[in-house]
Amino acid sequence: MRIFLVRHGESLGNIDEKAYGQFGDHNVPLTQWGYRQVQTAGQALASYLAGLPQTGSASLDIWYSPYLRTRQSKDALLETLPPERIGAIREDYLLREQDFGLFTEIYDHAERRQKFPDEFEKWARLRSTSGKFYARPPDGESRADVAQRLRLFLQTVIDDVSGISNDVIIVGHGVTNRAFEMNFLHLAVDWFERSDNPGNSDVTLIEGNRSFGYSSSLLHKATDRMEGDDELRMAHRSELTIAPKQKP
Numbered sequence: 001m002r003i004f005l006v007r008h009g010e011s012l013g014n015i016d017e018k019a020y021g022q023f024g025d026h027n028v029p030l031t032q033w034g035y036r037q038v039q040t041a042g043q044a045l046a047s048y049l050a051g052l053p054q055t056g057s058a059s060l061d062i063w064y065s066p067y068l069r070t071r072q073s074k075d076a077l078l079e080t081l082p083p084e085r086i087g088a089i090r091e092d093y094l095l096r097e098q099d100f101g102l103f104t105e106i107y108d109h110a111e112r113r114q115k116f117p118d119e120f121e122k123w124a125r126l127r128s129t130s131g132k133f134y135a136r137p138p139d140g141e142s143r144a145d146v147a148q149r150l151r152l153f154l155q156t157v158i159d160d161v162s163g164i165s166n167d168v169i170i171v172g173h174g175v176t177n178r179a180f181e182m183n184f185l186h187l188a189v190d191w192f193e194r195s196d197n198p199g200n201s202d203v204t205l206i207e208g209n210r211s212f213g214y215s216s217s218l219l220h221k222a223t224d225r226m227e228g229d230d231e232l233r234m235a236h237r238s239e240l241t242i243a244p245k246q247k248p
Contacts, residue, residue, distance in 0.1 A: 001161065001165070001167065001168075001207070001208070001209065002167040002168070002205060002206070002207045003157075003167070003168045003169075003170065003184070003205070003206040003207070004045060004167070004168070004169045004170070004203055004204070004205055004206075004219065005172065005177040005180060005181060005198070005203065005204040005205075005206065006038070006041060006045075006073065006077065006169060006170065006171045006172075006177075006201070006202075006203050007172065007173065007177055007197070007198045007199065007200055007201060007202050008038070008065075008067075008069040008070045008072075008073040008171065008172070008173065008200065008201070009030050009031075009033075009034030009035055009036075009037040009038040009041075009069070009073050009076065009201045009222075010030065010033050010034030010037055010200045010201070010225065011028045011029060011030050011031060011034055011069040011200075012028055012029060012030075012031055012235055013025075013028040013069075014031075014034070015031060015225070015233060017107045020104075020105040020106075020107065021105040021106075024105070025067070025097060025104055025105055026066070026067045026068065026096070026097075027067075027068050028067075028068060028069055029068050029069060029072060029235040029236055029238065030068075030069050030072045030235070031232060031233055031234065031235060031236065032232035032233070032234050032235070032236055033225060033231065033232035033233070034069070034072075034073075034200060035073075035076050035236040036076075036232065037200055037201035037222050037223070038072075038073045038076035038077060038201050039076045039077075039079060039080050040201070040222065040223070041077070041201045041202075041220050041222060042076060042077040042078075042080030042081050044203065044219070044220040045080075045081065045169075045219070045220065046080055046081050046082060048205075048219060049081075049082070050082075058085075058165045058166055058167055059085060059086065059087030059088075059166045059167070060081065060085045060086055060087055060166070060167050060168070061088045061089075061090070061160070061161070061166050061167070061168050061169070062074060062077070062078075062086070062087075062088070062089045062090070062168075062169045062170075062171065063090050063091075063092055063095065063153075063157070063169070063170050063171070064089075064090075064091055064092075064095065064170070064171035064172070065091075065092070065093075065095035065096050065097070065171065065172050065173060066092075066093055066095075066096060067096060067097060067173070070095070070171050070172060070173065071091075072236055073171050073201075074089070074171045077169065077171065087166055088160075092153060092156070094149045094150065094152055094156075095150075095153060095170065095171075095172045095173075095176055096173075096176070097173045097175070097176065098140075098141050098143065098146050098173070098175045098176070099140045099141040100137045100140045100141075101136070101137045101138050101139030101140025101141070102119055102137065102138040102139050102140070103116070103123075103138070103140060104140070116138065119138040122138070123135060123136075123137055123138060131189075131193065132193060133147075133189050133192055133193055143175060143179070143192065144189075146175055146179045147179040147182060147183060147192070150176060150179040150180045150182075151183045153180070154180060154183050154184060174197025174198060175197060177197075177198060177204065178192065178195060178197060178198070179192070181204060181206065181216055184206055184214065185206070185215070185216060199222055200222055200224070201220075201222035202218065202220060202221055202222050203218070203219040203220035204216055204217070204218055204219065205219040
């Protein structure tokens, strides 16, 4: 069994945080650069699959988060993967991005402190005393909460492929993909605290079997936008754009 964890491509929110407030976190689109990033990831994935021994007609089942940037990333993958290998394609709300509660659409710590000073100080104390993994943003989810719902999703995947030799692609977000990897490989909280989110359009491969165990590796490292590169900043299939940040 192989599981491919694909993080969504570069979104407008990744190049300017004000996009989250403009569209709402769930509705932030990919940039044109981000869509091409995922297409390149799909090509790398297709090349990997083509090099595997032909041991049957294993299909690729695709699961994806309902957020716009992950749905668009799923579409980019489908453009590049061999259509004869594609099996079931399903959306699952358990794969959604972490809920930051009052801090949703506010990614700058200084702005969080300014708008919600009391809540920010309480959250900061929790992060200091309990650790980042357990501290909940006000009215939001901790990373432990995300890991719990990804454990539920993992059970869905296991039940779905039980007795079937299908491989699985999961198109998600940085925290959710990392939480899935943590649950599947039975990794400790310390691993989560020390690890970083995958980059946009990175592909992590989990493979193995129940008899000998599973391991993960970075199958594809996407090319990041270079500093000062303002090409393809528009939203995918739209003229909408976020102006480049002005240097102080």
